[in-house]
Amino acid sequence: MTDSALETTRAAQKERTRQSIMDAALRLSHEQGFAQISLRQVAREAGVVPTAFYRHFESMDQLGLALVEQSFSTLRRMIRDAQRDPDTFANIIDASAEILVRVVKQNKEHFGFVARERNSGSDVVRLAIHRELELFIAELSVVLVRLPHIGSWSSDDVRLAAGLFVRNMVYRAEQVVAMPDGRTDREEEIKDKARREMRMIVLGFEKWSSDG
Amino acid sequence: MTDSALETTRAAQKERTRQSIMDAALRLSHEQGFAQISLRQVAREAGVVPTAFYRHFESMDQLGLALVEQSFSTLRRMIRDAQRDPDTFANIIDASAEILVRVVKQNKEHFGFVARERNSGSDVVRLAIHRELELFIAELSVVLVRLPHIGSWSSDDVRLAAGLFVRNMVYRAEQVVAMPDGRTDREEEIKDKARREMRMIVLGFEKWSSDG
DNA sequence: CGAGTGAGTGAACATGCGTACACTCAAATA
DNA sequence: TATTTGAGTGTACGCATGTTCACTCACTCG
Structure with missing residues (x-):
């Protein structure tokens, strides 16, 4: 009892x-x-x-859906923590790269599952993941819109930018998952690449808003 | 005879x-x-x-490798044609979006195969695709380095930028593959999103070189 | 305490699988 | 023309699979 x-x-x-x-x-x-x-x-x-x-x-498909749900609750916790962290707004790029690598390393199974099954496997699992990723992009859009250059954009543009960010993060997350356990050098390399890529994208943001 | x-x-x-x-x-x-x-x-x-x-x-794996090879020969023909087209240098973004959608639509099976099997299936097929995508990124780097802002970058940065481009193109290619046949409206929408994303990235390129 | 529930068992089934083997018989070769 | 070759056939095998069914027996609850 x-x-x-x-x-x-x-x-x-x-x-x-x-x-x-x-x-x-x-x-x-x-x-x-x-x-x-x-x-x-x-x-x-x-x-x-x-x-x-x-x-x-009742079937493997239902098991798959349960795994999608569990994996994304991990992902959502990640973005919630990131928003709480005061460093995030001070330096969104370094903070994001840091959090990405750390959290993905701690939850390799879940992130690996999402990255792998996103484009393959059963229709029902794939569609569930895509829906969750769309939700994730929507949540990130809310964060982005509060950044200096982006406040004035159309919501369509914000979504597009958030999509660029998320897809790139998913790609780098894949690499962290694929990384052998001991290789902290590879970890720094991935973090550095993620940082530089995000910088390129963010620089695009700035120019975008000043152009139009 | x-x-x-x-x-x-x-x-x-x-x-x-x-x-x-x-x-x-x-x-x-x-x-x-x-x-x-x-x-x-x-x-x-x-x-x-x-x-x-x-x-x-001799096995399904060998069949898979043959399919990877055939699919990438299509992809390579695409980039070769793009380089021959005089419009490409005049307006690389519009030309790329145009070529991307047209060629992918004409070769849905091959592009679908690459997009789908890239992250799943047998190890040998997945590794073969990743190797080919690396080669593709290297080829695109050669094209990028001749663009106005990029000539002075480190080769590492060029590769990073090419990677951003290719991964985004693969993503939009997936969408073209998934697109129902009659929907030319969706086609224009995808083309437009691809164009805007590439513009964001390229704007980042410009700022990057002026900063660094 | 005594009845009922339901998580986990174990045997049985039809089906589809990869692969081995001995084969045919038209085209290629000598 | 006579011989060889090899692409495609048909049968047969052992094995893993998803799902069914009748079962046990520890825990829950009246």
């Missing part, structure tokens, strides 16, 4: 199994891609019999 | 079958992704018995 940390109730045990299925799927996806893995593989990796899978998800 | 157009020699027939296998794979990939399709599906779609597949490719 209590909901303490070491819960042994039925509901808590079910939740634990559900999570171990999701973790197993994330782990296997990392090596083969979500669309390539089978229900039986997931069940095996999760230490559960294939039929037990159905107690938690 | 002659090599006329309607060749019926053994070698010509073999080539025809090989091509029909590649076409079948491209068609099926469009709907399910290359990694999801089976050797037997490909053979069936090509109108050939499964074992005949092995007369032409």
Whole structure:
């Protein structure tokens, strides 16, 4: 009846199994891609019999949707933290590069999942990711519009700029995910490239607004 | 013995079958992704018995590599044509947007294949695509370096800029591929967005060189 | 405490898969 | 013309898959 940390109730045990299925799927996806893995593989990796899978998800597609949701809640936490950080407005570029690399490194499975499944796999998973990325771009637009040069732009232009930013961040996130664990030199290199790219884009912003 | 157009020699027939296998794979990939399709599906779609597949490719991976090669030869022809076109230097942005949409529309299967399989599927196909994209970025760098503002940059910066350009073009190419056939309004919209994005990036180029 | 619920089990199934093998029979070659 | 070659065939195999069904038995709740 209590909901303490070491819960042994039925509901808590079910939740634990559900999570171990999701973790197993994330782990296997990392090596083969979500669309390539089978229900039986997931069940095996999760230490559960294939039929037990159905107690938690009605199909692999539903599992995929759950993973999309979980991954993007990580992503949203990232942008929320970034907005709270006072450095963000002082120097949005360095702060963004820093936060990007740090958070992605801490959540490789989730970001890897989004980056990988964004353009492949089942339609339902791909569409869910694209919808979430659109939402993410919309959120970033709200942040951008408060920046010095951008306040006066059309909302269409802001969206376009936010899209450029997000797609570039997703690309660099992919590289962080692909990075071998020990290589902090590669990490600095990626951070530096992300920084320079963002600077190029932001410089474009400035010129854009002064032109028109 | 002659090599006329309607060749019926053994070698010509073999080539025809090989091509029909590649076409079948491209068609099926469009709907399910290359990694999801089976050797037997490909053979069936090509109108050939499964074992005949092995007369032409030793595995699905080898088929995938052949498709990467064929797709990129299309891409390379595109950039070569763009360089020949005198308008390109006069107005690189409008010309690029125009060429991008036109050529991608004419080769949806190939561009779709590259866009889709770039981040998924078998390791060997993914790595081959990334290598080819690096080559493509290198080629574009050679074009960029001859533009007014860029001549004085470090080669590292040129590469970075070329990367921004190529990744954005790949993204817009994806959209053209995903576009329903009749929708020329969507086509103009994509072209317009590509143009504005490239302008933003290029404006960044100008400021970059005046700052640095 | 005693009945009922539902997470997890284990056997069974039809299906599609990759690949091995022995084959045919037209075109190429000698 | 007689022989060789090799693209395409047909059968057969063992294996992994998704889903079904009847089951157990610990936990929940009246």
